[in-house]
Amino acid sequence: MTDTSNWLAACRVEDAVENGGVCVKNGEEQIALFYFKRRNEWFATQNECPHRKQMALSRGMIGSTTDEPKVACPFHKKTFSLHTGECLSGDECAIKTYPVKIDNGIVYIGKSPK
Amino acid sequence: MKKTQIIVIGNGMVGYKFCEKLKSKSESFNLIVFGEECRRAYDRVHLSEYFNGKTAEDLSLSTATWYEEQNITLFLSNPITKIDRDFKMVYAADGLSYSYDYLVFATGSAAFVPTIPGVEKDGVFVYRTIEDLELISEFAKKAKTGAVIGGGLLGLEAAKALIDLGIEQTHIIEFAPRLMPRQIDVAGSEMLKSKLADLGLKIHLNKNTTSIVGDGKIAAMQFSDDTNLEVDMLVISAGIKPRDELAKACGIEVGQRGGILVNEKMQTSDPSVFAIGECALYDGMIYGLIAPGYEMAEVLAANLCEGDKEFTGFDMSTKLKLIGIDVASFGDNFIDEPDCRTIIFENKHKGIYSRINVSNDGQYLLGGILIGDATAYNMLLQTVNNKIVLPENPEELIFGSRSGGESDGAGITSLPDSALICSCEGVSKGDICSAVTDQNCENLDDIKKCTKAGTGCGGCIPMVKDLMVHTFKSQGKYVKNVICEHFNYSRQELFDLIHIHELKSYDEVLNEFGKNDGCEVCKPLVASLLASLWNEMILKKGNDVAQDSNDRFLANIQKGGSYSVVPRVPGGEITPDKLIIIGEVAKKYNLYTKITGGQRIDMFGAHLNDLPIIWEELIAAGFESGHAYGKGLRTVKSCVGSTWCRFGLHDSVSYAIRIEERYRGIRAPHKFKSAVSGCIRECAEAQSKDFGIIATEKGWNLYVCGNGGSKPQHALLLATDLDSETCIKYIDRFLMFYIRTADPLTRTATWLNKMEGGIDYLRNVVINDSLGMAEQWEQEIENLISSYKCEWKEAVENPAIRKRFSHFVNAPEEKDPTIEFVDMRGQKRVAEWKTSNQI
Numbered sequence: 044m045t046d047t048s049n050w051l052a053a054c055r056v057e058d059a060v061e062n063g064g065v066c067v068k069n070g071e072e073q074i075a076l077f078y079f080k081r082r083n084e085w086f087a088t089q090n091e092c093p094h095r096k097q098m099a100l101s102r103g104m105i106g107s108t109t110d111e112p113k114v115a116c117p118f119h120k121k122t123f124s125l126h127t128g129e130c131l132s133g134d135e136c137a138i139k140t141y142p143v144k145i146d147n148g149i150v151y152i153g154k155s156p157k
Numbered sequence: 158m159k160k161t162q163i164i165v166i167g168n169g170m171v172g173y174k175f176c177e178k179l180k181s182k183s184e185s186f187n188l189i190v191f192g193e194e195c196r197r198a199y200d201r202v203h204l205s206e207y208f209n210g211k212t213a214e215d216l217s218l219s220t221a222t223w224y225e226e227q228n229i230t231l232f233l234s235n236p237i238t239k240i241d242r243d244f245k246m247v248y249a250a251d252g253l254s255y256s257y258d259y260l261v262f263a264t265g266s267a268a269f270v271p272t273i274p275g276v277e278k279d280g281v282f283v284y285r286t287i288e289d290l291e292l293i294s295e296f297a298k299k300a301k302t303g304a305v306i307g308g309g310l311l312g313l314e315a316a317k318a319l320i321d322l323g324i325e326q327t328h329i330i331e332f333a334p335r336l337m338p339r340q341i342d343v344a345g346s347e348m349l350k351s352k353l354a355d356l357g358l359k360i361h362l363n364k365n366t367t368s369i370v371g372d373g374k375i376a377a378m379q380f381s382d383d384t385n386l387e388v389d390m391l392v393i394s395a396g397i398k399p400r401d402e403l404a405k406a407c408g409i410e411v412g413q414r415g416g417i418l419v420n421e422k423m424q425t426s427d428p429s430v431f432a433i434g435e436c437a438l439y440d441g442m443i444y445g446l447i448a449p450g451y452e453m454a455e456v457l458a459a460n461l462c463e464g465d466k467e468f469t470g471f472d473m474s475t476k477l478k479l480i481g482i483d484v485a486s487f488g489d490n491f492i493d494e495p496d497c498r499t500i501i502f503e504n505k506h507k508g509i510y511s512r513i514n515v516s517n518d519g520q521y522l523l524g525g526i527l528i529g530d531a532t533a534y535n536m537l538l539q540t541v542n543n544k545i546v547l548p549e550n551p552e553e554l555i556f557g558s559r560s561g562g563e564s565d566g567a568g569i570t571s572l573p574d575s576a577l578i579c580s581c582e583g584v585s586k587g588d589i590c591s592a593v594t595d596q597n598c599e600n601l602d603d604i605k606k607c608t609k610a611g612t613g614c615g616g617c618i619p620m621v622k623d624l625m626v627h628t629f630k631s632q633g634k635y636v637k638n639v640i641c642e643h644f645n646y647s648r649q650e651l652f653d654l655i656h657i658h659e660l661k662s663y664d665e666v667l668n669e670f671g672k673n674d675g676c677e678v679c680k681p682l683v684a685s686l687l688a689s690l691w692n693e694m695i696l697k698k699g700n701d702v703a704q705d706s707n708d709r710f711l712a713n714i715q716k717g718g719s720y721s722v723v724p725r726v727p728g729g730e731i732t733p734d735k736l737i738i739i740g741e742v743a744k745k746y747n748l749y750t751k752i753t754g755g756q757r758i759d760m761f762g763a764h765l766n767d768l769p770i771i772w773e774e775l776i777a778a779g780f781e782s783g784h785a786y787g788k789g790l791r792t793v794k795s796c797v798g799s800t801w802c803r804f805g806l807h808d809s810v811s812y813a814i815r816i817e818e819r820y821r822g823i824r825a826p827h828k829f830k831s832a833v834s835g836c837i838r839e840c841a842e843a844q845s846k847d848f849g850i851i852a853t854e855k856g857w858n859l860y861v862c863g864n865g866g867s868k869p870q871h872a873l874l875l876a877t878d879l880d881s882e883t884c885i886k887y888i889d890r891f892l893m894f895y896i897r898t899a900d901p902l903t904r905t906a907t908w909l910n911k912m913e914g915g916i917d918y919l920r921n922v923v924i925n926d927s928l929g930m931a932e933q934w935e936q937e938i939e940n941l942i943s944s945y946k947c948e949w950k951e952a953v954e955n956p957a958i959r960k961r962f963s964h965f966v967n968a969p970e971e972k973d974p975t976i977e978f979v980d981m982r983g984q985k986r987v988a989e990w991k992t993s994n995q996i
Contacts, residue, residue, distance in 0.1 A: 060961070097717070120677060
């Protein structure tokens with residue numbers, strides 16, 4: 044059983060985009076959910092890119108640098124670590140990251156940031 | 158043998174650097190470090206990142222086990238309370254005492270707090286340690302307005318911290334008539350001020366705070382001009398005060414206004430006692446920057462190991478990013494006429510101010526100031542420090558060269574080997590070059606490990622890279638232009654590999670020839686190669702997630718996150734009925750309309766969710782995708798031509814439509830544009846296009862490799878008086894040659910500029926078929942043309958693809974509620990970027 048008070052049921056596994064992102068609505072909040080099919084890993088971050096405050100990270104390209112999984116904002120290609128939320132483009136801003144778990148074909152996102 | 162015992166008082170950045178340097182030089186010392194704070198040394202330069210989610214551990218300069226691994230005894234939260242120099246003993250707060258052979262003060266500095274009545278009130282802070290930041294951020298939760306005393310470097314950092322903490326109104330109070338009085342001049346300050354004001358900061362210059370009022374807690378600040386300002390909190394960042402109290406107490410000489418007196422060996426008045434960093438006073442000066450502190454650590458470490466180094470002052474040139482704004486000053490920044498000649502460039506629109514001071518004989522650069530854009534900083538600093546003779550037009554140093562000749566990289570060759578490239582770590586040009594030649598460093602990471610260059614502030618990294626590439630080339634090493642860390646191939650190599658192996662998806666290509674997960678560089682590149690080779694629907698086979706955002710959603714993402722819709726209008730010819738359809742669709746979906754430079758109509762402000770239904774309606778009315786989002790053919794512009802124009806020689810519109818329909822949808826390394834003019838008057842501006850065609854009495858002249866944009870370049874004449882079929886044949890070959898061989902994101906003009914032999918070589922390849930590829934290329938492009946389909950038609954008809962055009966995965970009907978529009982001249986426009994901590 045999944046404790047629904049701390050976890051948001053975001054979508055079914057097959058609704059997520061393989062090797063890409065989708066945007067999840069959590070009340071007023073928007074969360075970007077990423078699925079690395081190749082590594083079978085899931086990540087969730089805030090959807091807003093802190094650079095120009097655009098709701099866009101879920102539409103960004105994901106990838107890695109050395110072994111660090113990352114997302115590139117589609118607006119100006121600022122990249123962020125999906126593990127820590129740290130901006131990898133050398134800028135002084137970071138994004139919130141959330142825990143993700145899969146249970147019975149459903150993707151759950153932690154309601155409070157890591 | 159008993160080891161020499163060194164005690165370091167203070168565990169800040171410079172104290173840590175001293176330990177690191179000493180340990181790397183010798184193992185013959187016992188090192189004991191006493192720190193007053195509860196943490197290991199951390200990066201104080203980037204302290205404000207603490208508010209952007211960095212933890213204290215992220216800011217730490219060493220790993221938790223480093224001191225132990227190095228055999229250094231570290232005491233935290235245990236300051237030294239007393240020193241007995243006669244017995245060479247120190248007494249720590251925990252009651253224990255230790256003897257030393259040498260004692261090093263690295264006590265740093267504290268915030269200087271002016272004696273203003275009321276500074277002790279609640280809500281008044283200093284900005285110095287992580288603990289200060291924790292207090293500030295806790296208090297900021299219930300504050301709406303805040304002020305910072307001090308418009309210098311630290312003050313502006315503190316103001317940024319307040320903005321980051323969500324203080325709605327932040328004021329900066331500066332006593333001097335300008336901001337950053339040590340670094341920049343009045344005009345520079347004005348420029349900085351207006352940029353900071355744009356970010357919502359209120360700047361008050363010439364303001365002297367006389368008291369802080371409030372009942373126990375700060376309520377307002379009172380100024381000497383009888384004005385006051387109501388604030389909920391205040392951060393004082395008015396300067397630093399060297400921590401010399403311990404030295405003073407044990408009788409070591411200190412300066413009148415503070416600071417432990419040292420000589421060029423960092424030695425104090427007691428030969429066994431040294432001082433480094435911000436607590437040290439050398440030649441009447443306290444050095445409040447990190448680079449000179451590190452240099453002092455190096456000098457002392459070297460001398461303790463029987464080296465012979467001297468500290469002889471330090472260049473105070475700085476480059477930093479303040480709240481997203483570049484600010485730099487170098488050399489003699491304030492020298493004025495008549496002692497020099499000053500060249501100033503000011504662009505208020507872009508917020509750029511550059512000033513360079515040149516010697517009266519015009520030979521040398523003395524110093525300068527850069528605001529808004531400091532890309533030239535490294536080169537200018539080197540020009541000052543190495544007394545490089547200036548070019549004839551020194552203004553080119555800040556404007557960039559006007560002759561258009563490539564001067565990039567030419568600068569570094571003229572530097573002497575002794576030129577200091579990384580001032581944080583003291584690495585010279587010679588060190589970096591020899592890391593490449595003698596120690597076989599093959600990339601930036603190797604060089605960083607080997608020399609430490611670029612590991613401090615990182616400002617020198619572009620120069621280190623240039624030096625590396627330059628050294629490779631001078632060694633005759635082949636510099637392979639690999640795509641990124643995931644593919645060890647050039648674009649051209651990968652093109653052939655994908656072709657030969659007939660790969661059709663990004664994942665297949667990554668599996669076969671790449672590694673790890675890919676990135677935002679290789680994904681769109683491979684996606685473009687796949688499209689150029691096979692011309693399959695770009696969103697199929699999982700290739701959608703390898704596309705840039707615009708390609709992925711077949712529309713251009715605009716400010717705010719809405720998209721634009723551009724149907725193809727070949728040659729710019731459109732019927733009244735189709736115009737009406739565009740008008741109706743734009744009205745129905747509330748879109749802003751504008752005629753583009755390429756003779757078509759752009760509809761802006763479409764929600765992601767609406768794109769499929771908008772396109773469904775357009776397609777039903779006979780429109781197709783205009784590929785305004787893709788790296789491929791945009792438009793073929795035309796003049797009205799001989800059908801209407803009294804000067805027209807040929808029917809330029811019909812020919813433009815034929816060409817546009819021929820090459821539509823073909824993907825290339827970059828976008829490309831074309832135009833057809835019906836006579837030499839050139840109304841279609843064909844000579845500014847990637848390929849342009851101009852009618853002559855006898856046929857068509859074909860021009861190639863021109864472009865407008867940021868670096869305009871005229872197209873060059875490839876062939877004259879061609880008949881329509883031959884002209885198209887040449888364009889076919891030209892395009893395939895470009896698609897196969899150009900570097901990623903390279904327009905045809907740049908591609909030609911890099912081509913050895915230039916236009917003559919290109920002409921030989923295209924017209925004389927000197928590579929023997931013509932037939933193959935003509936066949937390849939024929940395949941692309943015959944497999945063309947409108948990708949928007951495919952997208953709206955394919956449920957799996959269509960499903961992706963919704964903003965929320967768990968609320969597919971809802972549009973992004975954060976997109977805001979405002980009214981302008983009777984249409985909508987997108988709301989401005991929200992002011993933020995811009996990068």
